[in-house]
Amino acid sequence: MASTSPGGSASRVVLVTGVSRDLGRRSARAIANDPTVARVIGVDVVPPRGDVGDVSFVRADIRNPVIAKVIAKENVDTVVHMSVISTPGSTGGRGTMKELNVIGTMQLLAACQKAPSVQHLVVKSTTTMYGASNRDPAMFTEDMEPRRGARSGYAKDVWEIEGYVRGFARRRPDVRVTTLRCANVIGPHVVSPLTSYFRLPVIPTVLGYDARLQFLHEQDLMDVLIHAVRTDLPGTFNVAGDGILMLSQALRRLKRPTVPMPGFAVGSLGMVLRRARLADFSPEQLGFLTYGRGVDTTRMRRELGFEPAFSTADAFDDFASGLTPTGGRIEALLTAALDQLPPVEETHALTSVGGGRRG
């Protein structure tokens, strides 16, 4: 235990679920570096691929009552639940995914309820819960419910998980429950349905729609998890970078060619791509790429006191910098033409206004 300091402050024992995946593993490591944390136990059904550092890995299935024994034996006081899988691809089918997400959460919460040592529960949820439709308000606050309840898939899982978490908070009022609804996490190392979509060499888009997107940088995700572990703030918080990117704008920043096609064609192309393991187009992702989604982060700033280091645009640019552009010829042409002309400063009244207005 290199991080254990002799002072009495480093006394917390944190259990992190879902450490086999990259974000979970790195979050667990980041939490282990926190000075107030004495010990971090990572739990998953398969061992993590990379270096876990100071995290002690326990191979356990959260769908199994064994997890209760781990919590009791290690005297865990904080549980960070990250084991919510967004795509059926890696786990082998939608059934397994639902089982892992919903049944796993139920078992974990049951174990937490029985363990008197547990004081704090942090659940990494997602803004996918709000759904994406043409009836959505521009910005979802934490009190709003999805306009069209999800009937299947990831969004429904998350909705059910949050329901169980609320139930747990009712039954154990002494436990501080923090639910973080994170926007789509993006970054150079993130592998998710959305990043694999952006990594396609030619990107299909839904004809006639332009989605509003919000991103959270992977570094900010870890920071907000540590922040939530460190501070004692119960409640539900939307977590997202500042500002909005339109999908068309994001793709222009990527410098990748796009193919607009009707929604149903994108859907069927997505099936092909999924079979080829190139990208995962679930129906809710198609909805997201059609209508987009925005969440209000006032509560994150005011109550949680967290400020993301990356804005939505910065986070996306950091992701885009790692990709080789496959387009961008027009830009090169314009740059060449501009080199021939005298330099001008673009202090046009139009360009300076309209920026940075946020709620």
Place this chain on the structure above:
Amino acid sequence: MGDAEIIPIGTRGRPGRGQGSGKPSAASRNLAGARRTPPAKKPPREPVAETAVETAVETAAEPLATVEAPTRAPAYVEERQPAGGIPAGDWLGAFQHAARDLFGDQWEPQLARFLAFLRRRVTGDYVVDEYGFDQEITERFFMAALRPIAQKWFRIEVRGVENIPTEGGALVVSNHSGTIPVDGLMTCVSIHDHTGRFLRPLGADLVFKTPLVSTLARKGGTTLACNEDAERMLRGGELVGVWPEGFKGIGKPYAERYKLQRFGRGGFVSAALRTQVPIIPLSVVGAEEIYPLVANLPSLARVLGLPYLPITPLFPWLGPLGLVPLPSKWLLEFGEPIRTDEFDPGAAEDPMLVFNVTDEVRETIQSTLYSLLMQRQSVFR
């Protein structure tokens, strides 16, 4: 049945007009005679020629061909590089001349600025607000495209602009008419041209469901007509436009023109009461006549998922030409703002008060509509 008559379709590969005789009509013979038959065409024809008709054509064409052939210059193709003969200096001169014509004397910085703008658009280096409003595109393209329609086609006359506050949130409430929401677009342009502020319209969910329209609406500053968005925009100090009649107003038959429909459920009043912003009634005269809706096809509209399917005197009979609006004369009058900050903040929870304020707004617009109609000389003047 076995000896059914076979009616040939076409000419069965023979020349002529398909009358079965295989003989070219007089008209086609004349054509063949008048036209210069190129000599190159002759050899491939000969093996096919089998009927007397063919030879007749040949003989008809023969004298002409023999006369023409010696006088004709040999045809040849010269490989010419496009514009290869124009020296580079001329190109530069022409380009500079065109640039000066387009951008004036300061054409170099102007062009550079324009190209820099293009490059920023192409690289996605611009900012949209949280509703997806793209101010640059709206100002440079949408407004620029709609302005001539507003000024030249509808000759919009705006009254009472001083009732629009120069800053802070306000709710513009207008009557809705015209089969297609042209009145919304024209209101946006007129307000921007007279006050410099952007009207942020609230649109029905159908707007955001329709491809292309949804993109343009978001870029132009529209957001969904729901209480959450309306209140958020008003708290953010925006000038919000709402058409509470909705589809009932815009899709009403021509016979019911300028008769205000029910003003929704008064949601716009409760949003204004909660955010304590003034309500500015706007009466639009002229929009009713642009597409006079004489009939409706409700059953077909239901199949297509539309609220109504209009039939106007020109649409669909003239096809796309029927989409050209009639050039009626428009009058826009902004009324006195109705203050909501006098009520206490809990007033939005009092349905009777909300209904009363809704009726007040509706009455104001209706009476202004009548007085504007009295002042108007005719529909088109």
